[in-house]
Amino acid sequence: MLKGIQYRAPLSLEAIAEGGFSYAEIPYEVLANNALPTYKKKAGDNRILMVSGLICELHGLTPDKLYDVLEICRKYQGHYVVLSTMNCEPEVLENVVEECAMMISDYKIPIFLENGCRGDDEIGYIHNTYSDVSDLMKTAQYCNRLCEEPMVGICYNIGYGNLLAKNIRSQIYQCKDYLCAIHANDNGGTRNDKQMPYTFTKGRGDLVTDWYHIVQELIHMEFGGWLIFDTTGLFGRCPEKLQAQYIRLMHAIAEDWESQYTFAERVLNxxxxxxxxxxxxxxxxxxxxxxxxxxxxxxxxxxxxxxxxxxxxxxxxxxxxxxxxxxxxxxxxxxxxxxxxxxxxxxxxxxxxxxxxxxxxxx
Missing domain, CATH: 3.40.50.720 (NAD(P)-binding Rossmann-like Domain)
Incomplete structure (x- = not known):
């Protein structure tokens, strides 16, 4: 797996690098507005922090805006673009791709359609057109037929799936041929908390999000895409001096998951x-x-x-x-x-x- 953290203020780029990650996923608006702070290395630090990709709202996407997103992604040497579908109306991406399939093919920057839902923490969350992976796959299939080669895949947001009480393991299995990225965050099933994995429990310590079986499915399918910790809720609340410590913990979580990928070959063989x-x-x-x-x-x-x-x-x-x-x-x-x-x-x-x-x- 390729691992990274989604950047949003007040999280610092220095904390991401200090915590052990080499990649940061950046919101399109931050780069479009030149609002990304400069990464300041400490003396003697040779670590490199790179852009894994961009995340952009699908709502309101136009061909011109997509062109700008892809251009910025190329400028920062990003590897992909994630389109967030929260509270988004249907058929937006299909309409855009119909107009600019050739441009997408020319850039050769893959686009990952993220699962989403409708609502907010106050009124609750319900399904939208992009909540189920079967619908995401249909959209990806349609868009890929328009392009010269497959350019649209799926980014599965575990937190959003949990808000809708989805069987996330089953969802991941269903879309395994299209799954290119995972957005990992945790919640209690009612609010979009965006905390780190293993945060929420119920009853006598049972996990609200079934992380073990989710990782088990990723192991079975030999998932080799992007794992991005989308934990903006955590960094919106924790003190700045603790950011690197939390990121180290998430880096350890990712390493533990990766170690299970290689368990049989590394330990038993x-x-x-x-x-x-x-x-x-x-x-x-x-x-x-x-x-x-x-x-x-x-x-x-x-x-x-x-x-x-x-x-x-x-x-x-x-x-x-x-x-x-x-x-x-x-x-x-x-x-x-x-x-x-x-x-x-x-x-x-x-x-x-x-x-x-x-x-x-x-x-």
């Missing part, structure tokens, strides 16, 4: 080592259903003595001390239990290196 799973409960069962056939464990261990000498899915369960009977250079230990911190501390005390299996992303 070690044919010269013996795979040992720490944990013989439900997560071991989940592991065996997902990876057991391709990456069978040498054995499993568990702290529960009652499980020693038993088998789970044909895997022998032993005492944790049995790990040490396998030479360090020949073993591949993976925690397969929800108590990662406690088991991690136990393994470190034993002098054992380990990885972690997080079944939420795979089951």
């Amino acid at each position: 070690k044919p010269d080592k013996k795979l040992i799973l720490f944990g013989a409960g439900q997560m071991l069962t989940d592991y065996m259903r997902v990876f057991g056939e391709k990456y069978p464990p040498y054995f499993a261990v568990d702290n529960g003595q009652s499980r020693w000498g038993t088998k789970v899915f044909g895997v022998s369960v032993k005492s944790p001390q049995e790990i040490l009977t396998v030479p360090a250079g020949e073993r591949n230990v993976v925690i397969c239990c929800m108590y990662y911190d406690a088991i991690g501390a136990q393994l470190r005390e034993m002098g054992v290196e380990y990885e972690e299996f997080h079944d939420q992303y795979f089951v």
Whole structure:
């Protein structure tokens, strides 16, 4: 994935770079009005902050305005244009593309149509023409037929899907052939809060937005497009001195998601080592259903003595001390239990290196 943060004041460009991101998505109006502040590097800082792309309102779009958007995007070496469809009437893009399909083809800057809805935080949110990916795909198909080559794809805004109680995982799956970008933000399902992922919970800590299954679907489809954190609500409220800290946290979230993409190849595909799973409960069962056939464990261990000498899915369960009977250079230990911190501390005390299996992303 290519990762970035959507810029809007009062967020600073310096905080974006300091937080670890190399790309910033910029609103068209900011660049059109020459309102983008200068990025000021600190002494000795060699980081480069680049424009990932532009975001522009589809409402009121005309051929002349699209020309200006594409021209500015090219000037700033952006990679795409996202068209926001919040509170937008139907058939706007189709009418514009009918007039300037050749111009779009000449610029070769892809256009991503974002899902949206109608309403606001006061009256609530309802569907509009752009709320469901089936309608977005129809629009993209029509526009692409007019261009010399496919130039229109989809940007899925997870927060907007959540406002309409969409099955976001299903929506992403349906539009996988058109999905080019993700706008990641969180809300409680009623207000367009635009906070960072994992912010909102319900009941006894259940996530309002099903982030694990969303990422699971992205893993299954091998999504390699843009992941942009669209968290303007967060930066509209947090103190400026905390901006870089929050961005570091979002960068860590993106890295964690990316690590799940490579989990099997990075962690399990070690044919010269013996795979040992720490944990013989439900997560071991989940592991065996997902990876057991391709990456069978040498054995499993568990702290529960009652499980020693038993088998789970044909895997022998032993005492944790049995790990040490396998030479360090020949073993591949993976925690397969929800108590990662406690088991991690136990393994470190034993002098054992380990990885972690997080079944939420795979089951």
